[in-house]
Amino acid sequence: MSTASYVQQNGHDLSTLLSTLALIAASAIVLYIISIFKTAFFGPLSHFPGPRLRAISKLPGIYTSVKGREAITRVALHDRYGPMVRVNPNELSYSGGAEAWAAIYGSRKQDDRPHKDPMFYVVGVNGVPDLSSADFSTHTRQRKILSLSFSDKSLRDFEPIIRSWAVKMVKKLSNKHGTSIDMMTYLNCTTFDIMGDLTFNEDLKMLENEELSHWVKTIFGGFKAGTFWRGIRQLSTFSDWTVRKLLFGSKKVRLMHPVDVRAWSKADESSVGSETTATALSGMTYLLHLPKNKTSLESLKEDVRGSFTGIQDMTFENLARLKCLQAVIQESLRIYPPIRKTFDQNGGSTTSDTGTIILMQWSRFQSVLRIVLGRFDLLPNMTLFNLLITHVQSLAYHEMRFLLASLVLNFDIELLRPTEDWLDQETHILWEKKPLMCVLRRAEALD
Numbered sequence: 001m002s003t004a005s006y007v008q009q010n011g012h013d014l015s016t017l018l019s020t021l022a023l024i025a026a027s028a029i030v031l032y033i034i035s036i037f038k039t040a041f042f043g044p045l046s047h048f049p050g051p052r053l054r055a056i057s058k059l060p061g062i063y064t065s066v067k068g069r070e071a072i073t074r075v076a077l078h079d080r081y082g083p084m085v086r087v088n089p090n091e092l093s094y095s096g097g098a099e100a101w102a103a104i105y106g107s108r109k110q111d112d113r114p115h116k117d118p119m120f121y122v123v124g125v126n127g128v129p130d131l132s133s134a135d136f137s138t139h140t141r142q143r144k145i146l147s148l149s150f151s152d153k154s155l156r157d158f159e160p161i162i163r164s165w166a167v168k169m170v171k172k173l174s175n176k177h178g179t180s181i182d183m184m185t186y187l188n189c190t191t192f193d194i195m196g197d198l199t200f201n202e203d204l205k206m207l208e209n210e211e212l213s214h215w216v217k218t219i220f221g222g223f224k225a226g227t228f229w230r231g232i233r234q235l236s237t238f239s240d241w242t243v244r245k246l247l248f249g250s251k252k253v254r255l256m257h258p259v260d261v262r263a264w265s266k267a268d269e270s271s272v273g274s275e276t277t278a279t280a281l282s283g284m285t286y287l288l289h290l291p292k293n294k295t296s297l298e299s300l301k302e303d304v305r306g307s308f309t310g311i312q313d314m315t316f317e318n319l320a321r322l323k324c325l326q327a328v329i330q331e332s333l334r335i336y337p338p339i340r341k342t343f344d345q346n347g348g349s350t351t352s353d354t355g356t357i358i359l360m361q362w363s364r365f366q367s368v369l370r371i372v373l374g375r376f377d378l379l380p381n382m383t384l385f386n387l388l389i390t391h392v393q394s395l396a397y398h399e400m401r402f403l404l405a406s407l408v409l410n411f412d413i414e415l416l417r418p419t420e421d422w423l424d425q426e427t428h429i430l431w432e433k434k435p436l437m438c439v440l441r442r443a444e445a446l447d
Contacts (some may be wrong), residue, residue: 039089050077050086061088062231068224068426120230150395158198159316162399165194165207166311166406172207173411173440180416183285184436187403188212188278194399195274220275220430227428275430276338277396281403282436283336284328286422289415289438296331300324304408305443311406319401329400336423339430411440 040046040055054060064070077085078095087093121133129135131142148154169190173181189206192213196204204213229247233240288297303324308314319325407413416437426432 043089045086045090045092048084048086048092049081054087055089058088058234061091062234066228066231068227068428068432071427155395155398156316158395161197162194162402163311163314165190165197166402168207169403170311170406170410172210174442176440177442178439180437180439182435183438184278184282184433185211187281188275190403191274191278191399192216223430224428224432277399279338279431279433280333281400282433284332284404285407285413285438286415286436287332287335288328289413290418296328300328300408304405308405308409311409314402314405316398319405322405325401325405329397329404410443412443414439
């Protein structure tokens with residue numbers, strides 16, 4: 001065979017191969033587009049209201065999540081489309097209150113429950129599910145073991161420790177009389193030190209140093225990075241596999257960033273509950289001192305200052321009996337929940353087996369920013385927070401009551417920028433809070 005004939009034949013074969021590959025690629029693209037429109041307009045979630053673009057593509061949801069604006073966007077979507085909104089091709093967002101909580105997260109037969117979304121509940125690098133990522137049977141077993149540490153008797157044993165930290169916080173803040181401080185930082189330092197004391201019998205020295213430790217700041221940064229990588233994983237099956245196997249599962253990547261395991265473990269364990277408690281207290285401080293809530297603040301001051309002469313008089317039991325204090329906490333959690341949404345669930349009898357279910361508690365309760373102390377007495381069916389309470393959250397409630405009552409008893413607080421919308425925050429699983437600048441003055445009755 002001549003050279004010319006060989007080149008001509010191989011050129012024809014190459015052309016045929018390229019044409020075949022182009023046809024396969026075009027067919028794959030057409031099939032992909034068909035599957036997108038089939039899911040969007042004929043899939044199991046097609047009858048739910050929501051933006052057409054979000055029914056077709058995950059990109060709008062991924063973009064707003066990575067930018068930290070998904071919480072704000074969800075409120076607008078629920079305002080426009082109602083309590084059930086389709087926010088992604090296979091994802092529903094609910095803001096239906098107690099009924100939705102019972103349907104999605106209530107006690108049911110194990111086979112009938114929605115299962116945890118593996119895209120959200122990431123298993124650690126050791127491959128062993130923890131309390132949050134474990135399946136329901138494993139979670140029940142683990143929680144039963146841990147619940148012994150949060151029995152009523154154990155909680156009473158924690159009382160002197162929390163009281164001592166309330167005293168330390170007040171002493172530290174008393175040195176800042178009349179000066180501008182970031183209350184959010186002091187509340188974060190206090191709650192992290194409390195959890196460190198309860199968990200390891202030693203604090204993390206954050207309140208003493210008046211700043212968060214390096215490891216805690218790293219954990220906060222990890223939440224933001226986690227939102228980004230979760231967005232990448234949601235793009236496609238390939239991107240999900242790449243991130244999980246080549247990044248999260250890579251020993252080489254982990255060895256590139258060696259850590260002090262003991263310090264990291266202490267900071268990581270202390271972060272459970274500490275950050276959300278501090279977030280809730282920061283929100284309460286901000287909301288109470290808005291001009292529109294002056295009446296509620298005065299009622300709380302009268303209630304607390306009329307009941308105690310000092311922190312030494314406070315106990316879990318008598319703080320829990322203060323109706324005004326409890327109402328302020330409940331109202332603040334309604335307006336500004338420490339976590340904007342519940343954890344993602346897949347399937348179950350409430351939707352199709354392919355849908356992800358999210359309950360947006362901020363969308364449900366954020367509509368009215370005024371603290372109304374009688375709201376929960378007037379609305380007995382508002383059982384959201386009763387559904388939320390667990391053994392650990394009972395401890396968080398005790399901690400919030402102690403710290404908030406200590407602040408109200410000892411200080412008159414003034415917001416430096418009361419007209420600024422402090423609640424306008426980005427969210428990356430947790431709220432990315434701005435500094436809460438205040439001036440504290442000793443309460444006149446105590447001077």
